[in-house]
Amino acid sequence: MPAEYLVAEAKKGNQRAFKKLFEDNVNLVYRFLYQFGKNNDQIKDWTQRAFIKAFENINYFEGNSKFSTWLIKIALNEMRTDFARVKDRVTVYMEESGYEANVSFEDEFEWKQDMKWLLSELDEFKKTIFILYEVENYSHSEIADIMNISESASRTNLHRAKTILKEKWNENRGKYD
Amino acid sequence: MIKQEDFYSKNEYPDFKSKMSIWKNVKNAIPRETKKPVLNLEYKSFAFGFAAAFTFLFVCIGIYSVVTKLSEKSEPDYIRVNKAYTRAIDEFEQTMPKIVTASNKSFNLDEMLKARNANLKNIDAGIQEIKMDAGDLSPIKQNRLRQLYKMKLDILSKMIDAEENGL
Numbered sequence: 001m002p003a004e005y006l007v008a009e010a011k012k013g014n015q016r017a018f019k020k021l022f023e024d025n026v027n028l029v030y031r032f033l034y035q036f037g038k039n040n041d042q043i044k045d046w047t048q049r050a051f052i053k054a055f056e057n058i059n060y061f062e063g064n065s066k067f068s069t070w071l072i073k074i075a076l077n078e079m080r081t082d083f084a085r086v087k088d089r090v091t092v093y094m095e096e097s098g099y100e101a102n103v104s105f106e107d108e109f110e111w112k113q114d115m116k117w118l119l120s121e122l123d124e125f126k127k128t129i130f131i132l133y134e135v136e137n138y139s140h141s142e143i144a145d146i147m148n149i150s151e152s153a154s155r156t157n158l159h160r161a162k163t164i165l166k167e168k169w170n171e172n173r174g175k176y177d
Numbered sequence: 178m179i180k181q182e183d184f185y186s187k188n189e190y191p192d193f194k195s196k197m198s199i200w201k202n203v204k205n206a207i208p209r210e211t212k213k214p215v216l217n218l219e220y221k222s223f224a225f226g227f228a229a230a231f232t233f234l235f236v237c238i239g240i241y242s243v244v245t246k247l248s249e250k251s252e253p254d255y256i257r258v259n260k261a262y263t264r265a266i267d268e269f270e271q272t273m274p275k276i277v278t279a280s281n282k283s284f285n286l287d288e289m290l291k292a293r294n295a296n297l298k299n300i301d302a303g304i305q306e307i308k309m310d311a312g313d314l315s316p317i318k319q320n321r322l323r324q325l326y327k328m329k330l331d332i333l334s335k336m337i338d339a340e341e342n343g344l
Contacts, residue, residue, distance in 0.1 A: 015207065019200065022203065030190060030195075031190055040195070044191075044195060044199055048206075051203045052207060055207045134179045135181060136181075
């Protein structure tokens with residue numbers, strides 16, 4: 001069933017339609033939040049808060065973006081609320097230099113699951129942009145909408161994230177050769 | 178782009194139990210859906226259905242009339258003439274009960290009516306005999322049938338005149 005129909009039904013208060021939206025998107029939201037959470041309980045909590053917030057505000061969803069994009073935005077905000085509350089948030093340096101180098105990730109190395117540790121080198125901000133772009137295939141325009149930043153900031157910080165990962169990768173290259 | 182299967186491991190996805198648990202908490206937190214009573218009329222649907230049914234009925238009546246008219250037009254002339262006579266006779270006969278059952282009719286009128294009714298019975302018998310012939314009527318029989326119709330109409334007309342004149 002198309003998401004537009006389900007959203008329209010959910011706006012009327014149709015719980016069954018919203019449950020279908022939940023089933024279609026819970027994997028996406030959970031796995032994304034997993035990259036930032038400390039434990040399963042925290043991730044579950046963020047996930048359910050995201051869906052509750054989505055239902056409460058569904059009448060504000062105008063359909064200008066995909067429902068999943070809007071949902072990720074809500075999930076990100078819920079996560080950031082907790083980070084701000086416990087003052088655990090890493091100070092984010094949002095780079096807006098506008099410089100874009102053509103960093104080809106695929107030419108450098110083949111991503112393997114045990115390379116996740118590389119992401120620990122990134123702050124939350126760059127890590128979010130990196131995952132949304134490289135893994136979840138969102139465009140810079142969509143990322144800008146999700147994170148309330150400019151497209152330019154999205155591009156710049158992605159480039160910076162790749163540069164950092166490349167540097168770290170090269171430092172540890174011997175382990176994977 | 179990194180493939181999702183290369184980036185995410187299985188334990189980074191919620192298992193069935195986790196999904197159910199999350200959904201249960203979400204469901205409890207969101208307003209319950211108010212169920213409409215089964216017998217609650219959907220007025221709009223009802224009105225549209227009614228209008229559609231009426232429209233369909235009138236369309237059927239219209240189609241029936243058109244088909245009937247077309248089939249009548251395609252009938253041979255003698256059948257159409259016979260039908261016209263029959264309709265005229267039916268109309269006259271509908272006025273007869275008033276005369277026949279009138280309690281204040283005179284003796285003369287009463288006698289006249291009895292005689293006329295006897296005539297009518299004979300004419301009806303003749304009409305039925307011709308009609309019972311299967312297949313097309315020959316020109317002679319068609320003529321005979323028309324004569325019988327005219328005689329019957331004539332008698333009925335006289336009976337009505339007699340009642341009007343207060344016989």
